[in-house]
Every structure is written in C-alpha cells, then in structure tokens.
Amino acid sequence: MPSHEQMVAAVNGYVAAFDKGDPAAVAALFAPDATVEDPVGTDAHKGHDAILAFYTMSMQTGAKLKLEGPVRTATNYAAFAFSVSFGHSADARVDVIDTFKFNDEGKVVEMRAYFGPNNMQGLG
Amino acid sequence: MPSHEQMVAAVNGYVAAFDKGDPAAVAALFAPDATVEDPVGTDAHKGHDAILAFYTMSMQTGAKLKLEGPVRTATNYAAFAFSVSFGHSADARVDVIDTFKFNDEGKVVEMRAYFGPNNMQGLG
Numbered sequence: 001m002p003s004h005e006q007m008v009a010a011v012n013g014y015v016a017a018f019d020k021g022d023p024a025a026v027a028a029l030f031a032p033d034a035t036v037e038d039p040v041g042t043d044a045h046k047g048h049d050a051i052l053a054f055y056t057m058s059m060q061t062g063a064k065l066k067l068e069g070p071v072r073t074a075t076n077y078a079a080f081a082f083s084v085s086f087g088h089s090a091d092a093r094v095d096v097i098d099t100f101k102f103n104d105e106g107k108v109v110e111m112r113a114y115f116g117p118n119n120m121q122g123l124g
Numbered sequence: 125m126p127s128h129e130q131m132v133a134a135v136n137g138y139v140a141a142f143d144k145g146d147p148a149a150v151a152a153l154f155a156p157d158a159t160v161e162d163p164v165g166t167d168a169h170k171g172h173d174a175i176l177a178f179y180t181m182s183m184q185t186g187a188k189l190k191l192e193g194p195v196r197t198a199t200n201y202a203a204f205a206f207s208v209s210f211g212h213s214a215d216a217r218v219d220v221i222d223t224f225k226f227n228d229e230g231k232v233v234e235m236r237a238y239f240g241p242n243n244m245q246g247l248g
Contacts, residue, residue: 004240004241004242039198039199040198040199040201041198041199041200041201068192068193068205069192069193069205069219070219070243072205072219072220072221072238072239072240072243073238073239073240073242073243074163074164074165074237074238074239074240075163075164075165075240076165077164077165077238078238079203079221079223079238080221081192081193081196081205081221095193095194095196096196097196097203097204097205097221097223099203099221099223099238113198114196114197114198114201114202114203114223115196115197115198116128116196116197116198116199117128118128118197119194119196119197
C-alpha cells in the first residue's frame with residue numbers, strides 16, 4: 001500500500017502538472033487501466049490514451065489548481081479539496097473535491113471529481 | 125434526484141447535529157439500509173441501529189465539525205471538507221473529507237470519511 005507521503009506527492013504532482021500545462025505528467029500518475037470520472041455522474045474515461053486526451057483538453061482551458069487545505073488519506077485513498085482558476089478570467093472559479101484510489105505501486109487506479117454547476121462562479 | 129440545496133441542507137444538518145450532540149438527528153439523515161465507512165478502509169456500519177450507535181459513540185468524544193470551504197455536489201453526491209475539534213483539548217484537530225451519496229428521497233445511502241493518522245494533530 002502506498003504511504004501517506006507517496007499519495008500526497010502524487011496529489012502535488014497533479015497540481016504541478018496543471019501549473020506546467022503538462023498532460024503527460026498527469027497521465028503518468030495513473031495505472032494503465034485507470035478510470036477518471038470527472039465530474040462524478042458522467043461516463044468515466046478509461047485507460048491511458050483516454051485519460052491523456054481528457055487532460056490535454058482540460059489544460060487547454062488554462063485551468064490552474066490550488067489546494068484548499070491538507071490532503072486527507074485513508075488506507076489507499078487520497079481526498080483533496082481545491083479551487084480552479086483560469087488565466088483568461090480573473091473572476092472565474094470552480095470549487096472541487098477529488099478522490100484518488102491507489103494501487104500497491106502507488107499509481108492512481110480511480111479518480112472521481114465532485115463538483116457541479118453550483119460550484120462554479122464567473123464562468124460563461 | 126435531490127437538488128444541490130437539499131444536499132447542502134443535509135450537510136449543514138449533519139454539522140448542526142454534532143454541535144447539539146444529537147446522534148438521532150444525524151441518524152435521521154440516513155436511509156434505513158445506509159452504510160457508513162468512517163474512515164474509509166474500515167468495516168462499514170450498516171443500517172439505522174448501527175449508524176445511531178456509531179454516532180452516539182462519536183459524539184461522546186465531544187467532536188465538533190467546522191466546514192472548510194463550500195459543499196461540492198455532483199448528481200446525487202455531496203463532498204465536503206471539514207475540521208474536527210474537541211472540547212476537552214484546544215490543540216486537537218482532525219482534517220476530514222466526507223462524501224454522501226443520496227437516494228431520490230434525499231436520504232444518505234452511503235457515507236465515506238477520508239482521513240488517517242497523518243490528518244490528526246494534538247491527539248493522545
């Protein structure tokens with residue numbers, strides 16, 4: 001099972017990859033057969049290629065993530081609250097909570113993103 | 125499906141019930157066959173009686189909850205970050221993220237609490 005420190009490092013790597021606009025660095029955090037359900041309730045992106053395509057598209061919005069409080073970890077799960085800002089619009093903000101489930105190799109096998117229309121401000 | 129406002133009201137009711145030390149008010153938020161996995165990775169408490177017993181015990185610690193940021197909602201899920209304080213110890217704090225899954229009647233059918241030893245300060 002990955003340690004707390006390994007899981008926190010993965011979350012920090014996720015945030016840093018958005019800062020750099022590096023979707024491949026995000027995709028590398030995931031296991032080959034991982035699923036990404038973003039937001040929860042939508043069809044999951046499954047597998048490395050689909051996940052890379054999804055994050056490539058996500059980063060084209062200019063989204064930057066800021067952690068809001070400490071990363072919580074429980075066994076092989078991490079949960080973290082963050083806000084999303086967009087370079088082109090100073091007022092736009094989305095509040096999100098993500099959960100990562102890890103395998104024994106420390107790769108993310110399942111990501112779920114919790115947010116909806118009521119968590120968006122200043123968009124559109 | 126419950127509305128964003130209904131799900132936020134349930135979360136606020138959960139926090140308020142801890143303030144009052146009213147485990148029955150928490151249990152009333154759950155469907156009769158709901159599960160509570162607190163923390164994630166432990167055996168779930170299943171059903172109204174087990175859930176009431178669990179929250180009765182939880183509240184005996186004097187735990188009070190403070191939301192840390194807005195409640196996120198996605199379809200029939202809510203996710204919320206909070207800190208826990210304890211009346212008997214000014215320094216003790218636990219950082220937690222909970223997820224609630226709701227049924228169509230607006231009752232919680234699944235609760236999962238994400239926190240671990242590294243999210244605890246000043247305890248023991």
